Amino acid sequence: MTDIRFYNTFSKKIETFTPIKPGKVKLYSCGPTVYSHPHIGNFRSFLMADLLKRFLKFKGFAVTHIMNITDVGHLLADAEEGADKLEEEARKQQKDPLEIAQIYIDSFMQASELLNMEPANSFPRATEHIDEMIKMVETLVEKGYAYVVGHNVYYDITKFERYGKLSGNTIDDLNAGARVEVNSEKRNHQDFALWKHDPMHLQQWDSPWGKGFPGWHIECSAMSMKYLGKSFDFHTGGEDNIFPHHECEIAQSEGATGKKWVNYWMHGRFLLFDGEKMSKSKGNLYTIQELIEKGFKKSAIRYALISSHYRQNYNFTFDGLKAAQQAVEKFQQCVTMLKEASGNDSGAVRESITGTAEQYLAEFDAALSDDLNISKALGACFDLIREVNKVGDLNSDEAKVLLETFAKIESVLGILYEDRSDIPEEIVALAEQRLAAKADKDWAAADRLRDEIAEKGYILEDVPGGKFRIKQK
Ligand SMILES: [Zn+2]
Incomplete structure (x- = not known):
């Protein structure tokens, strides 16, 4: 290693x-x-x-x-x-x-x-x-x-x-x-x-x-x-x-x-807003919720905030946020294309495909191993996306190899979550009931509610100190 x-x-x-x-x-x-x-x-x-x-x-x-x-x-x-x-x-x-x-x-x-x-x-x-x-x-x-x-x-x-x-x-x-x-x-x-x-x-x-x-x-x-x-x-x-x-x-x-x-x-290092220090008096202490209300996507905000090296000041701008949104979309489009290709006929995996996957994942790894050099790591990702987009006729096995590579990258970047479907109110209500049951130390009811949520296709995660998170299975 x-x-x-x-x-x-x-x-x-x-x-x-x-x-x-x-x-x-x-x-x-x-x-x-x-x-x-x-x-x-x-x-x-x-x-x-x-x-x-x-x-x-x-x-x-x-x-x-x-x-x-x-x-x-x-x-x-x-x-x-x-x-x-x-x-x-x-x-x-x-x-x-x-x-x-x-x-x-x-x-x-x-x-x-x-x-x-x-x-x-x-x-x-x-x-x-x-x-x-x-x-x-x-x-x-x-x-x-x-x-x-x-x-x-x-x-x-x-x-x-x-x-x-x-x-x-x-x-x-x-x-x-x-x-x-x-x-x-x-x-x-x-x-x-x-x-x-x-x-x-x-x-x-x-x-x-x-x-x-x-x-x-x-x-x-x-x-x-x-x-x-x-x-x-x-x-x-x-x-x-x-x-x-x-x-x-x-x-x-x-x-x-x-x-x-x-x-x-x-x-x-500090974040600057449009080149200026953030402060209450300048009115630029934006919260995540406020940016979302302005119409920006949550994944774009995450991407923008992680996309420059942590030991450099990051200059946050609305234009930068729009560029971040486009970057996330490039990732998303490539992964969507691969998911569709995974429905193609199966076949032998060409060496050029495994080679590409291994090369750029190794570059991504090496960049982050170097004091979290995120700019270089993202550069490797976009090179990978460009290469993948060039190959027109992926079979399902090749698509799976590439999807696995993207899944490894995504485990670090965590940017492909925008389109996770919203959780139905019924499921949230069950999760709330379970929280109340836990507060009452009614463990049997809490377990039953968790199972019920699972049966309906959702995973409930406890968040220590907070409430819970619900994900689709
Ligand atoms: Zn402390």
Whole structure:
């Protein structure tokens, strides 16, 4: 097998991938903070993880993927100050923070499905893992990495030698650039809170330090280790996560265990909209649902968001989206032609056909093995399509060989799902009933409903943390 190589943000080098356990991959992705509808920029980063996961599966790895849901502790400035993003929204909408979380979890799950993202194995929520976070904070205090001031707990960054390694910051630089310290109870400017006391906060839990809530960074350390162990293979996120979030995650995790936590760090660069940074004030924070309402196809949005290299900024434009739509149609037309040809008479498979199939699949594989070089991989696909379109008289066996090749490619790209027929209301109603039966712990009814759905020709998949997905058999 050729080497698979990725750029590691930590070493700032392209490295050959070696899994911790042969044949297995453990992957953690920072998920959404559920206080607003996720936009295309967020999804570029989530889709990078989706492409990585699908490619690793294509290479034969069994992948365990965890994506957290942040529903407490993420402050407005991504730093130590400002209101909690969820709280702010809860106050604005006059709702409970958990109600706010549910609205945007549903929105995220819906958009993920529209983009044909493979669901993670689990979507753990911060508010459901407070005990694990408290335990980790206790360990950090015991080991001398963290200190308690009144009802607050802070991480002392000077105690962790490797602090700054991921982002390239040094403690001196950080201190020099810091604004006048507002919070004088911290030992160093950049010390960050692990546990916070705030009587006004809407979400509070008991802890050894009194009532409070966890910092944003600690949740990813605690939840990733709960589901993936003390060390795992990949951690992904957007480039804005590198500092402070991921730097702090490393300090916490490795401080607590004394072990190397993550082997490969991968970060997606920002998406620009028409050459400009995306922002609320510019009104260009489009959601997936909004683009679909504008008449764009969901598969074209997926294609556009995965079609440029993750370490380059991607300039999202409506023209680009139209071009993406055409690209998906080229794939679709070729596969439709092959499906029709698979009804032709059978016959011997010409060597030129197997040769073409093998050559371009190998090129596709080699390109993605080179730090997910998607442009080159898509180039190989279009070469394959061009070659296939040239052959006019395919027999059914040849069509099947080529369809298998396209199926392998599709397992990674995930773009041929536009025309999946809509699921009838009757089936959705049965799935809803089954969800209710599960909530009531009526397992017999849940099983019966699943069988009934299967008998009608549909497959029901549970989505952890979400609802379900229905596919036609
Ligand atoms: Zn995170």
